[in-house]
Amino acid sequence: MAEFLSLHDAVARYVEDGATVAMEGFTHLIPFAAGHEVIRQKKRDLTLIRMTPDLIYDQLIGAGCAKKVIFSWGGNPGVGSLHRLRDAVEKGWPRKIEILEHSHAAMACAFEAGAAGLPLAVLRGYVGSELPNVNDQIKFIECPFTGERLAAVPAVRPDVSIVHAQKADRAGNVLVEGIVGVQKEAVLAATRSIVTVEEIVEDLTAEPDYHPNTCIIPGWAIDAIAVAEKGALPSYAHGYYPRNNRFYKEWDAIARDRDAFTRWLDENVYDQDANSTGGNA
Amino acid sequence: MSLAYTSSEMMTVTAARALENGMTCFVGIGLPSEAANLARLTHAPDVVLIYESGTLQTKPEVLPLSIGDGELCESALTTVAVPEMFRYWLQGGKISVGFLGTAQIDRYANLNTTLIGDYQSPKVRLPGGGGAPEIATNAGEVFITLKHSKRAFVKDVDFVTTLGFGRDGKGRDGVPNIGKGPTRVITDLCVMKPDLETKELTVVSLHPGVSREDVCDATGWEIRFAGELESTPEPSAHELEILRELKDRTERQHAGE
Numbered sequence: 423m424a425e426f427l428s429l430h431d432a433v434a435r436y437v438e439d440g441a442t443v444a445m446e447g448f449t450h451l452i453p454f455a456a457g458h459e460v461i462r463q464k465k466r467d468l469t470l471i472r473m474t475p476d477l478i479y480d481q482l483i484g485a486g487c488a489k490k491v492i493f494s495w496g497g498n499p500g501v502g503s504l505h506r507l508r509d510a511v512e513k514g515w516p517r518k519i520e521i522l523e524h525s526h527a528a529m530a531c532a533f534e535a536g537a538a539g540l541p542l543a544v545l546r547g548y549v550g551s552e553l554p555n556v557n558d559q560i561k562f563i564e565c566p567f568t569g570e571r572l573a574a575v576p577a578v579r580p581d582v583s584i585v586h587a588q589k590a591d592r593a594g595n596v597l598v599e600g601i602v603g604v605q606k607e608a609v610l611a612a613t614r615s616i617v618t619v620e621e622i623v624e625d626l627t628a629e630p631d632y633h634p635n636t637c638i639i640p641g642w643a644i645d646a647i648a649v650a651e652k653g654a655l656p657s658y659a660h661g662y663y664p665r666n667n668r669f670y671k672e673w674d675a676i677a678r679d680r681d682a683f684t685r686w687l688d689e690n691v692y693d694q695d696a697n698s699t700g701g702n703a
Numbered sequence: 704m705s706l707a708y709t710s711s712e713m714m715t716v717t718a719a720r721a722l723e724n725g726m727t728c729f730v731g732i733g734l735p736s737e738a739a740n741l742a743r744l745t746h747a748p749d750v751v752l753i754y755e756s757g758t759l760q761t762k763p764e765v766l767p768l769s770i771g772d773g774e775l776c777e778s779a780l781t782t783v784a785v786p787e788m789f790r791y792w793l794q795g796g797k798i799s800v801g802f803l804g805t806a807q808i809d810r811y812a813n814l815n816t817t818l819i820g821d822y823q824s825p826k827v828r829l830p831g832g833g834g835a836p837e838i839a840t841n842a843g844e845v846f847i848t849l850k851h852s853k854r855a856f857v858k859d860v861d862f863v864t865t866l867g868f869g870r871d872g873k874g875r876d877g878v879p880n881i882g883k884g885p886t887r888v889i890t891d892l893c894v895m896k897p898d899l900e901t902k903e904l905t906v907v908s909l910h911p912g913v914s915r916e917d918v919c920d921a922t923g924w925e926i927r928f929a930g931e932l933e934s935t936p937e938p939s940a941h942e943l944e945i946l947r948e949l950k951d952r953t954e955r956q957h958a959g960e
Contacts, residue, residue, distance in 0.1 A: 448756050448785055449771025497830030499769030508828045526755060527789040527837035534786040546794050549840045550866025550874040556822050570879055601756045601771045602784050658773055667768045667957045
Protein backbone atom coordinates (compact mmCIF):
# COMPACT_ATOMS: atom_id res chain seq x y z
CA MET A 423 0.00 0.00 0.00
CA ALA A 424 1.39 3.36 -1.01
CA GLU A 425 2.71 5.42 1.84
CA PHE A 426 3.12 9.18 1.45
CA LEU A 427 6.71 10.05 2.30
CA SER A 428 9.02 12.98 1.70
CA LEU A 429 11.33 12.42 -1.23
CA HIS A 430 14.25 12.33 1.19
CA ASP A 431 12.66 9.61 3.31
CA ALA A 432 11.47 7.54 0.34
CA VAL A 433 14.97 7.40 -1.14
CA ALA A 434 16.60 6.84 2.27
CA ARG A 435 14.28 3.95 3.02
CA TYR A 436 14.19 2.11 -0.31
CA VAL A 437 17.41 2.83 -2.22
CA GLU A 438 20.25 0.90 -0.62
CA ASP A 439 23.90 0.90 -1.62
CA GLY A 440 24.48 -1.88 -4.13
CA ALA A 441 20.82 -2.03 -5.19
CA THR A 442 19.54 -2.57 -8.71
CA VAL A 443 17.52 0.53 -9.55
CA ALA A 444 15.38 1.42 -12.57
CA MET A 445 14.42 5.07 -12.98
CA GLU A 446 12.16 5.07 -16.00
CA GLY A 447 10.33 7.54 -18.22
CA PHE A 448 10.89 7.42 -21.98
CA THR A 449 12.12 10.97 -22.64
CA HIS A 450 8.97 12.08 -20.83
CA LEU A 451 8.45 12.17 -17.03
CA ILE A 452 12.06 11.35 -16.19
CA PRO A 453 12.37 11.34 -12.37
CA PHE A 454 15.16 13.94 -12.12
CA ALA A 455 14.22 15.20 -8.64
CA ALA A 456 14.46 11.64 -7.30
CA GLY A 457 17.72 11.04 -9.15
CA HIS A 458 19.17 14.15 -7.55
CA GLU A 459 18.09 12.95 -4.13
CA VAL A 460 19.92 9.65 -4.78
CA ILE A 461 23.03 11.69 -5.63
CA ARG A 462 22.65 13.88 -2.51
CA GLN A 463 22.36 10.81 -0.29
CA LYS A 464 25.59 9.52 -1.88
CA LYS A 465 24.24 6.10 -2.75
CA ARG A 466 27.01 3.90 -4.14
CA ASP A 467 27.55 0.76 -6.25
CA LEU A 468 24.13 0.95 -7.86
CA THR A 469 23.23 -1.11 -10.89
CA LEU A 470 21.24 1.40 -12.91
CA ILE A 471 18.72 0.19 -15.48
CA ARG A 472 17.14 2.54 -18.01
CA MET A 473 16.35 2.19 -21.70
CA THR A 474 17.74 5.66 -22.36
CA PRO A 475 20.18 6.72 -19.63
CA ASP A 476 19.57 10.37 -20.62
CA LEU A 477 20.92 13.24 -18.54
CA ILE A 478 19.66 11.68 -15.31
CA TYR A 479 22.06 8.72 -15.47
CA ASP A 480 24.81 10.90 -16.91
CA GLN A 481 24.51 12.86 -13.66
CA LEU A 482 24.36 9.77 -11.43
CA ILE A 483 27.34 8.20 -13.23
CA GLY A 484 29.35 11.42 -13.01
CA ALA A 485 28.51 11.67 -9.31
CA GLY A 486 29.96 8.20 -8.74
CA CYS A 487 26.71 6.41 -7.81
CA ALA A 488 26.87 3.67 -10.47
CA LYS A 489 28.91 0.52 -10.75
CA LYS A 490 26.96 -0.89 -13.67
CA VAL A 491 24.55 0.51 -16.26
CA ILE A 492 22.09 -1.55 -18.28
CA PHE A 493 20.68 0.40 -21.21
CA SER A 494 19.70 0.37 -24.87
CA TRP A 495 20.43 3.90 -26.14
CA GLY A 496 22.92 6.07 -24.29
CA GLY A 497 22.89 9.45 -25.99
CA ASN A 498 21.68 12.99 -25.35
CA PRO A 499 18.62 12.93 -27.63
CA GLY A 500 19.06 15.14 -30.69
CA VAL A 501 22.26 16.61 -29.23
CA GLY A 502 25.00 13.97 -29.11
CA SER A 503 26.89 12.01 -26.50
CA LEU A 504 26.39 11.54 -22.80
CA HIS A 505 29.85 12.72 -21.85
CA ARG A 506 29.80 11.49 -18.25
CA LEU A 507 28.79 8.00 -19.42
CA ARG A 508 31.52 8.12 -22.06
CA ASP A 509 34.15 9.39 -19.60
CA ALA A 510 33.31 6.54 -17.22
CA VAL A 511 33.39 3.90 -19.99
CA GLU A 512 36.41 5.27 -21.86
CA LYS A 513 38.53 6.65 -18.98
CA GLY A 514 37.07 5.21 -15.79
CA TRP A 515 36.17 8.61 -14.27
CA PRO A 516 35.09 9.00 -11.53
CA ARG A 517 35.17 5.22 -11.38
CA LYS A 518 35.19 2.36 -13.83
CA ILE A 519 31.70 1.18 -14.66
CA GLU A 520 30.45 -1.97 -16.26
CA ILE A 521 27.93 -1.67 -19.06
CA LEU A 522 25.45 -4.13 -20.45
CA GLU A 523 23.70 -3.01 -23.57
CA HIS A 524 20.56 -4.17 -25.29
CA SER A 525 18.24 -2.96 -28.02
CA HIS A 526 15.09 -1.03 -27.13
CA ALA A 527 12.85 -3.90 -28.20
CA ALA A 528 14.66 -6.33 -25.91
CA MET A 529 14.62 -4.01 -22.91
CA ALA A 530 10.97 -3.12 -23.39
CA CYS A 531 10.17 -6.83 -23.54
CA ALA A 532 12.37 -7.48 -20.47
CA PHE A 533 10.46 -4.88 -18.43
CA GLU A 534 7.20 -6.41 -19.57
CA ALA A 535 8.41 -9.89 -18.61
CA GLY A 536 9.40 -8.55 -15.21
CA ALA A 537 5.93 -7.12 -14.69
CA ALA A 538 4.43 -10.42 -15.86
CA GLY A 539 6.48 -12.40 -13.35
CA LEU A 540 8.27 -14.37 -16.05
CA PRO A 541 11.97 -15.23 -15.89
CA LEU A 542 12.64 -14.19 -19.47
CA ALA A 543 11.38 -12.28 -22.46
CA VAL A 544 11.25 -13.78 -25.94
CA LEU A 545 11.40 -11.67 -29.07
CA ARG A 546 12.21 -11.76 -32.76
CA GLY A 547 15.31 -9.71 -32.22
CA TYR A 548 19.05 -9.22 -32.55
CA VAL A 549 19.09 -11.00 -35.92
CA GLY A 550 22.53 -10.37 -37.41
CA SER A 551 23.50 -7.90 -34.70
CA GLU A 552 26.82 -8.30 -32.90
CA LEU A 553 25.33 -7.19 -29.57
CA PRO A 554 24.94 -10.85 -28.48
CA ASN A 555 28.76 -11.19 -28.83
CA VAL A 556 29.33 -8.56 -26.14
CA ASN A 557 26.32 -9.15 -23.90
CA ASP A 558 26.11 -12.64 -22.38
CA GLN A 559 22.56 -11.91 -21.25
CA ILE A 560 21.33 -12.27 -24.82
CA LYS A 561 20.66 -15.89 -25.79
CA PHE A 562 18.77 -17.64 -28.55
CA ILE A 563 16.15 -20.30 -28.11
CA GLU A 564 14.12 -22.45 -30.44
CA CYS A 565 10.35 -22.04 -30.54
CA PRO A 566 8.95 -25.42 -29.35
CA PHE A 567 6.06 -25.11 -31.82
CA THR A 568 7.60 -23.76 -35.02
CA GLY A 569 11.33 -24.26 -34.54
CA GLU A 570 11.98 -20.57 -35.22
CA ARG A 571 15.13 -19.18 -33.62
CA LEU A 572 14.17 -16.39 -31.23
CA ALA A 573 16.12 -14.10 -28.93
CA ALA A 574 15.74 -14.40 -25.17
CA VAL A 575 16.78 -11.94 -22.49
CA PRO A 576 16.28 -12.16 -18.72
CA ALA A 577 13.35 -10.26 -17.24
CA VAL A 578 14.17 -6.95 -15.57
CA ARG A 579 13.47 -7.31 -11.83
CA PRO A 580 14.82 -4.20 -10.09
CA ASP A 581 15.13 -3.98 -6.31
CA VAL A 582 13.50 -0.60 -6.64
CA SER A 583 11.92 1.29 -9.51
CA ILE A 584 11.44 5.03 -9.43
CA VAL A 585 9.09 6.84 -11.81
CA HIS A 586 7.55 10.29 -12.00
CA ALA A 587 3.87 10.84 -12.83
CA GLN A 588 1.35 13.65 -13.10
CA LYS A 589 -0.76 13.06 -10.03
CA ALA A 590 -1.70 10.78 -7.19
CA ASP A 591 -4.87 10.76 -5.14
CA ARG A 592 -5.36 10.37 -1.40
CA ALA A 593 -5.62 6.59 -1.79
CA GLY A 594 -2.22 6.51 -3.48
CA ASN A 595 -3.48 5.75 -6.98
CA VAL A 596 -1.25 7.30 -9.62
CA LEU A 597 -2.18 8.76 -13.01
CA VAL A 598 0.38 8.55 -15.83
CA GLU A 599 -0.47 10.08 -19.19
CA GLY A 600 1.17 11.08 -22.43
CA ILE A 601 4.16 9.01 -23.48
CA VAL A 602 3.84 6.26 -20.88
CA GLY A 603 7.07 4.45 -21.81
CA VAL A 604 7.70 1.41 -19.62
CA GLN A 605 6.72 3.09 -16.38
CA LYS A 606 3.88 0.83 -15.38
CA GLU A 607 6.04 -2.19 -16.25
CA ALA A 608 8.96 -0.79 -14.22
CA VAL A 609 6.77 -0.33 -11.13
CA LEU A 610 5.18 -3.75 -11.39
CA ALA A 611 8.49 -5.51 -12.12
CA ALA A 612 10.23 -4.12 -9.04
CA THR A 613 10.35 -5.41 -5.48
CA ARG A 614 9.80 -1.84 -4.25
CA SER A 615 8.62 1.27 -6.03
CA ILE A 616 8.74 4.99 -5.48
CA VAL A 617 6.53 7.29 -7.51
CA THR A 618 7.09 11.05 -7.44
CA VAL A 619 4.18 13.21 -8.58
CA GLU A 620 3.47 16.79 -9.56
CA GLU A 621 0.48 17.06 -7.26
CA ILE A 622 -1.97 15.18 -5.09
CA VAL A 623 -5.70 15.34 -5.73
CA GLU A 624 -8.59 14.01 -3.69
CA ASP A 625 -9.82 11.22 -5.98
CA LEU A 626 -8.50 10.46 -9.48
CA THR A 627 -11.76 8.85 -10.57
CA ALA A 628 -13.62 12.07 -9.79
CA GLU A 629 -11.28 14.21 -11.91
CA PRO A 630 -12.88 15.83 -15.01
CA ASP A 631 -10.36 14.17 -17.38
CA TYR A 632 -10.84 10.66 -15.98
CA HIS A 633 -11.80 8.00 -18.53
CA PRO A 634 -12.40 4.26 -18.10
CA ASN A 635 -9.07 3.50 -19.82
CA THR A 636 -6.99 6.13 -18.09
CA CYS A 637 -3.57 4.74 -17.23
CA ILE A 638 -3.67 4.40 -13.48
CA ILE A 639 -1.29 2.46 -11.26
CA PRO A 640 -3.27 1.40 -8.17
CA GLY A 641 -1.95 2.59 -4.83
CA TRP A 642 -1.76 -0.96 -3.52
CA ALA A 643 0.86 -1.76 -6.18
CA ILE A 644 3.16 1.10 -5.07
CA ASP A 645 5.33 1.45 -1.96
CA ALA A 646 6.01 5.16 -1.65
CA ILE A 647 4.64 8.36 -3.13
CA ALA A 648 6.47 11.65 -2.80
CA VAL A 649 5.45 15.02 -4.14
CA ALA A 650 8.13 16.53 -6.35
CA GLU A 651 6.79 19.55 -8.16
CA LYS A 652 8.53 20.01 -11.53
CA GLY A 653 10.29 16.79 -10.60
CA ALA A 654 10.79 15.77 -14.22
CA LEU A 655 12.61 18.91 -15.39
CA PRO A 656 14.50 19.27 -17.72
CA SER A 657 12.38 16.50 -19.26
CA TYR A 658 8.70 17.27 -19.25
CA ALA A 659 5.35 16.42 -17.75
CA HIS A 660 2.51 16.22 -20.27
CA GLY A 661 -0.14 18.77 -19.28
CA TYR A 662 2.18 20.54 -16.81
CA TYR A 663 5.34 21.87 -18.46
CA PRO A 664 7.29 21.38 -21.68
CA ARG A 665 10.69 19.77 -22.18
CA ASN A 666 13.53 22.20 -21.62
CA ASN A 667 15.26 21.52 -24.92
CA ARG A 668 17.62 24.41 -24.34
CA PHE A 669 18.97 22.79 -21.19
CA TYR A 670 19.47 19.49 -23.02
CA LYS A 671 21.65 21.42 -25.49
CA GLU A 672 23.49 23.30 -22.73
CA TRP A 673 24.19 20.01 -20.95
CA ASP A 674 26.60 19.06 -23.72
CA ALA A 675 29.10 21.75 -22.65
CA ILE A 676 28.55 21.19 -18.92
CA ALA A 677 29.05 17.43 -19.11
CA ARG A 678 31.97 17.59 -21.53
CA ASP A 679 34.26 19.01 -18.85
CA ARG A 680 34.87 17.32 -15.48
CA ASP A 681 35.27 20.63 -13.60
CA ALA A 682 32.24 22.24 -15.20
CA PHE A 683 30.23 19.14 -14.34
CA THR A 684 31.47 19.08 -10.73
CA ARG A 685 30.59 22.76 -10.32
CA TRP A 686 27.15 22.16 -11.81
CA LEU A 687 26.58 19.24 -9.46
CA ASP A 688 27.61 21.28 -6.41
CA GLU A 689 25.37 24.20 -7.27
CA ASN A 690 22.35 22.35 -8.59
CA VAL A 691 22.26 19.15 -6.57
CA TYR A 692 24.43 19.09 -3.43
CA ASP A 693 23.57 22.66 -2.41
CA GLN A 694 19.85 22.08 -2.94
CA ASP A 695 17.42 20.05 -0.91
CA ALA A 696 14.77 17.51 -1.81
CA ASN A 697 12.13 20.22 -2.06
CA SER A 698 13.86 22.12 -4.84
CA THR A 699 13.01 21.46 -8.46
CA GLY A 700 14.48 19.18 -11.11
CA GLY A 701 17.47 19.22 -13.44
CA ASN A 702 17.81 22.93 -14.06
CA ALA A 703 16.93 24.26 -10.62
CA MET B 704 15.99 27.91 -64.17
CA SER B 705 17.67 26.01 -61.43
CA LEU B 706 17.04 26.94 -57.79
CA ALA B 707 19.64 27.61 -55.13
CA TYR B 708 19.73 24.84 -52.53
CA THR B 709 22.26 23.18 -50.27
CA SER B 710 23.48 19.60 -50.48
CA SER B 711 21.73 18.90 -47.16
CA GLU B 712 18.45 20.12 -48.61
CA MET B 713 19.03 17.94 -51.65
CA MET B 714 19.51 14.95 -49.35
CA THR B 715 16.41 15.65 -47.26
CA VAL B 716 14.17 16.23 -50.28
CA THR B 717 15.44 13.05 -51.98
CA ALA B 718 14.93 11.06 -48.79
CA ALA B 719 11.43 12.50 -48.42
CA ARG B 720 10.53 11.50 -51.97
CA ALA B 721 11.36 7.89 -51.15
CA LEU B 722 8.30 7.77 -48.89
CA GLU B 723 4.97 7.16 -50.55
CA ASN B 724 1.49 8.07 -49.48
CA GLY B 725 0.00 5.15 -47.58
CA MET B 726 3.28 3.82 -46.24
CA THR B 727 3.57 3.19 -42.52
CA CYS B 728 6.96 4.48 -41.46
CA PHE B 729 8.86 3.85 -38.24
CA VAL B 730 10.90 7.02 -37.98
CA GLY B 731 14.36 7.49 -36.51
CA ILE B 732 15.30 10.81 -34.96
CA GLY B 733 17.34 13.45 -36.82
CA LEU B 734 17.64 13.32 -40.62
CA PRO B 735 15.04 10.55 -41.09
CA SER B 736 12.53 12.52 -39.02
CA GLU B 737 13.17 15.65 -41.08
CA ALA B 738 12.69 13.76 -44.34
CA ALA B 739 9.61 11.87 -43.15
CA ASN B 740 7.87 15.04 -42.02
CA LEU B 741 8.76 16.83 -45.25
CA ALA B 742 7.13 13.94 -47.14
CA ARG B 743 4.03 14.27 -44.98
CA LEU B 744 3.86 18.03 -45.59
CA THR B 745 4.31 17.71 -49.36
CA HIS B 746 3.52 14.72 -51.59
CA ALA B 747 2.51 12.14 -48.95
CA PRO B 748 -0.08 13.72 -46.62
CA ASP B 749 -1.36 10.30 -45.59
CA VAL B 750 1.98 8.70 -44.76
CA VAL B 751 1.69 7.25 -41.26
CA LEU B 752 4.59 8.26 -39.03
CA ILE B 753 5.38 6.21 -35.95
CA TYR B 754 8.08 6.96 -33.39
CA GLU B 755 9.46 4.42 -30.94
CA SER B 756 8.24 6.45 -27.96
CA GLY B 757 4.83 4.95 -28.73
CA THR B 758 3.29 7.76 -30.76
CA LEU B 759 1.15 6.32 -33.56
CA GLN B 760 0.25 8.36 -36.62
CA THR B 761 1.80 11.56 -35.40
CA LYS B 762 1.78 14.91 -37.21
CA PRO B 763 4.23 17.20 -35.41
CA GLU B 764 4.18 20.91 -36.30
CA VAL B 765 7.89 21.21 -35.51
CA LEU B 766 10.60 18.57 -35.67
CA PRO B 767 11.15 16.81 -32.37
CA LEU B 768 14.58 17.19 -30.74
CA SER B 769 14.11 13.87 -28.98
CA ILE B 770 12.22 10.77 -29.95
CA GLY B 771 9.72 11.45 -27.16
CA ASP B 772 8.98 15.18 -27.38
CA GLY B 773 5.54 16.24 -26.18
CA GLU B 774 4.74 17.48 -29.69
CA LEU B 775 4.78 13.90 -30.99
CA CYS B 776 2.27 12.74 -28.42
CA GLU B 777 -0.03 15.76 -28.70
CA SER B 778 -0.29 15.43 -32.48
CA ALA B 779 -0.63 11.62 -32.54
CA LEU B 780 -3.76 9.60 -33.18
CA THR B 781 -2.92 7.63 -30.06
CA THR B 782 0.08 6.86 -27.88
CA VAL B 783 0.86 3.34 -26.70
CA ALA B 784 3.33 1.95 -24.18
CA VAL B 785 6.82 1.23 -25.48
CA PRO B 786 6.56 -2.60 -25.14
CA GLU B 787 3.36 -2.49 -27.21
CA MET B 788 5.10 -0.30 -29.80
CA PHE B 789 7.85 -2.82 -30.36
CA ARG B 790 5.83 -6.00 -29.91
CA TYR B 791 2.52 -5.39 -31.63
CA TRP B 792 3.27 -2.66 -34.15
CA LEU B 793 6.85 -3.37 -35.19
CA GLN B 794 7.34 -7.10 -34.51
CA GLY B 795 3.71 -7.73 -35.43
CA GLY B 796 4.47 -6.70 -38.99
CA LYS B 797 2.48 -3.46 -39.20
CA ILE B 798 5.39 -1.28 -40.38
CA SER B 799 6.14 -1.05 -44.10
CA VAL B 800 9.33 0.97 -43.86
CA GLY B 801 11.86 1.81 -41.17
CA PHE B 802 13.75 5.07 -41.74
CA LEU B 803 17.15 5.12 -40.04
CA GLY B 804 20.25 7.23 -39.68
CA THR B 805 23.62 5.91 -38.54
CA ALA B 806 27.15 6.86 -37.56
CA GLN B 807 28.88 4.21 -39.71
CA ILE B 808 27.68 2.13 -42.64
CA ASP B 809 29.57 -0.47 -44.66
CA ARG B 810 29.35 -1.90 -48.17
CA TYR B 811 26.65 -4.36 -47.12
CA ALA B 812 24.65 -1.58 -45.42
CA ASN B 813 25.35 -2.87 -41.92
CA LEU B 814 25.00 -0.04 -39.41
CA ASN B 815 27.22 0.81 -36.47
CA THR B 816 25.92 3.11 -33.76
CA THR B 817 27.74 1.37 -30.92
CA LEU B 818 31.40 2.39 -30.96
CA ILE B 819 34.52 3.15 -32.95
CA GLY B 820 37.45 0.91 -32.12
CA ASP B 821 37.44 -2.16 -29.93
CA TYR B 822 34.46 -2.99 -27.73
CA GLN B 823 36.48 -3.38 -24.51
CA SER B 824 38.52 -0.20 -25.03
CA PRO B 825 36.58 1.99 -27.44
CA LYS B 826 38.13 4.97 -29.16
CA VAL B 827 34.72 6.61 -29.33
CA ARG B 828 31.70 5.34 -27.52
CA LEU B 829 28.48 5.99 -29.51
CA PRO B 830 24.93 5.90 -28.09
CA GLY B 831 24.13 2.28 -28.98
CA GLY B 832 21.41 0.37 -30.74
CA GLY B 833 18.16 1.93 -29.57
CA GLY B 834 15.31 0.74 -31.74
CA ALA B 835 17.39 0.13 -34.87
CA PRO B 836 18.36 -3.59 -34.56
CA GLU B 837 14.72 -4.70 -34.63
CA ILE B 838 13.43 -1.93 -36.90
CA ALA B 839 15.92 -3.13 -39.52
CA THR B 840 14.73 -6.73 -39.39
CA ASN B 841 11.03 -6.42 -38.54
CA ALA B 842 10.02 -3.57 -40.89
CA GLY B 843 9.11 -4.50 -44.47
CA GLU B 844 12.10 -2.57 -45.81
CA VAL B 845 14.58 0.03 -44.61
CA PHE B 846 15.63 3.43 -45.92
CA ILE B 847 18.85 4.91 -44.59
CA THR B 848 19.93 8.52 -44.79
CA LEU B 849 23.20 10.12 -43.70
CA LYS B 850 25.86 12.51 -44.93
CA HIS B 851 28.49 11.02 -47.19
CA SER B 852 32.04 10.89 -45.78
CA LYS B 853 34.95 8.48 -45.59
CA ARG B 854 34.53 8.30 -41.84
CA ALA B 855 30.92 7.17 -42.17
CA PHE B 856 31.16 4.99 -45.28
CA VAL B 857 33.66 2.28 -44.37
CA LYS B 858 34.42 -1.06 -46.00
CA ASP B 859 33.60 -2.96 -42.80
CA VAL B 860 31.92 -1.39 -39.80
CA ASP B 861 33.75 -1.66 -36.47
CA PHE B 862 30.65 -3.27 -34.95
CA VAL B 863 27.43 -4.50 -36.51
CA THR B 864 24.81 -2.92 -34.28
CA THR B 865 22.10 -3.32 -36.88
CA LEU B 866 21.93 -5.79 -39.73
CA GLY B 867 22.08 -4.64 -43.31
CA PHE B 868 23.04 -7.78 -45.19
CA GLY B 869 25.70 -9.08 -42.81
CA ARG B 870 29.48 -9.12 -43.09
CA ASP B 871 29.28 -11.34 -46.20
CA GLY B 872 26.09 -10.00 -47.76
CA LYS B 873 24.21 -13.19 -46.85
CA GLY B 874 22.95 -12.19 -43.40
CA ARG B 875 19.28 -12.39 -44.32
CA ASP B 876 19.44 -15.55 -46.40
CA GLY B 877 17.22 -18.29 -45.04
CA VAL B 878 16.07 -16.27 -42.02
CA PRO B 879 12.29 -16.63 -41.61
CA ASN B 880 10.04 -13.65 -40.90
CA ILE B 881 12.57 -11.02 -41.79
CA GLY B 882 12.10 -7.84 -43.83
CA LYS B 883 13.84 -7.04 -47.09
CA GLY B 884 16.39 -4.89 -45.29
CA PRO B 885 17.94 -1.72 -46.69
CA THR B 886 16.50 -0.95 -50.12
CA ARG B 887 18.06 2.50 -50.52
CA VAL B 888 20.65 4.75 -48.93
CA ILE B 889 20.26 8.47 -49.51
CA THR B 890 23.20 10.82 -48.92
CA ASP B 891 24.03 14.40 -49.77
CA LEU B 892 25.86 13.14 -52.89
CA CYS B 893 23.86 10.26 -54.30
CA VAL B 894 21.36 7.45 -53.92
CA MET B 895 22.58 3.87 -53.47
CA LYS B 896 20.78 0.55 -53.67
CA PRO B 897 22.01 -2.92 -52.83
CA ASP B 898 23.07 -5.03 -55.80
CA LEU B 899 20.37 -7.64 -56.43
CA GLU B 900 22.88 -10.50 -56.30
CA THR B 901 25.74 -9.51 -54.02
CA LYS B 902 23.84 -6.98 -51.87
CA GLU B 903 26.79 -4.61 -52.11
CA LEU B 904 25.72 -0.97 -52.14
CA THR B 905 25.79 0.48 -55.64
CA VAL B 906 25.31 4.09 -56.70
CA VAL B 907 22.17 4.34 -58.83
CA SER B 908 21.73 8.10 -58.98
CA LEU B 909 24.04 11.10 -58.62
CA HIS B 910 22.73 14.41 -57.33
CA PRO B 911 23.09 17.36 -59.75
CA GLY B 912 26.63 18.71 -59.84
CA VAL B 913 28.11 15.65 -58.12
CA SER B 914 30.74 13.58 -59.98
CA ARG B 915 31.69 9.92 -59.66
CA GLU B 916 35.00 11.11 -58.20
CA ASP B 917 33.19 13.07 -55.47
CA VAL B 918 31.43 9.88 -54.38
CA CYS B 919 34.60 7.75 -54.61
CA ASP B 920 36.54 10.31 -52.54
CA ALA B 921 33.89 10.18 -49.80
CA THR B 922 33.56 6.38 -49.69
CA GLY B 923 35.90 4.03 -47.82
CA TRP B 924 35.75 1.21 -50.36
CA GLU B 925 35.78 0.93 -54.13
CA ILE B 926 32.18 1.86 -54.67
CA ARG B 927 30.43 0.49 -57.76
CA PHE B 928 28.14 2.48 -60.03
CA ALA B 929 25.08 1.18 -61.82
CA GLY B 930 25.36 0.73 -65.60
CA GLU B 931 22.54 3.17 -66.16
CA LEU B 932 23.43 5.92 -63.74
CA GLU B 933 20.63 8.41 -63.22
CA SER B 934 20.66 12.04 -62.22
CA THR B 935 18.59 12.72 -59.09
CA PRO B 936 15.81 15.23 -59.80
CA GLU B 937 16.35 18.62 -58.16
CA PRO B 938 14.15 19.83 -55.31
CA SER B 939 11.13 21.87 -56.33
CA ALA B 940 10.51 25.40 -55.09
CA HIS B 941 7.55 24.09 -53.11
CA GLU B 942 9.59 21.39 -51.37
CA LEU B 943 12.33 23.85 -50.47
CA GLU B 944 9.83 26.35 -49.13
CA ILE B 945 8.09 23.77 -46.94
CA LEU B 946 11.41 22.36 -45.69
CA ARG B 947 12.79 25.79 -44.80
CA GLU B 948 9.60 26.77 -43.01
CA LEU B 949 9.67 23.53 -41.05
CA LYS B 950 13.28 24.06 -40.01
CA ASP B 951 12.68 27.71 -39.07
CA ARG B 952 9.67 26.79 -36.93
CA THR B 953 11.71 24.08 -35.27
CA GLU B 954 14.69 26.34 -34.62
CA ARG B 955 12.50 29.03 -33.10
CA GLN B 956 10.75 26.60 -30.80
CA HIS B 957 13.86 24.81 -29.59
CA ALA B 958 15.63 28.11 -28.90
CA GLY B 959 12.66 29.52 -27.03
CA GLU B 960 12.23 26.80 -24.46
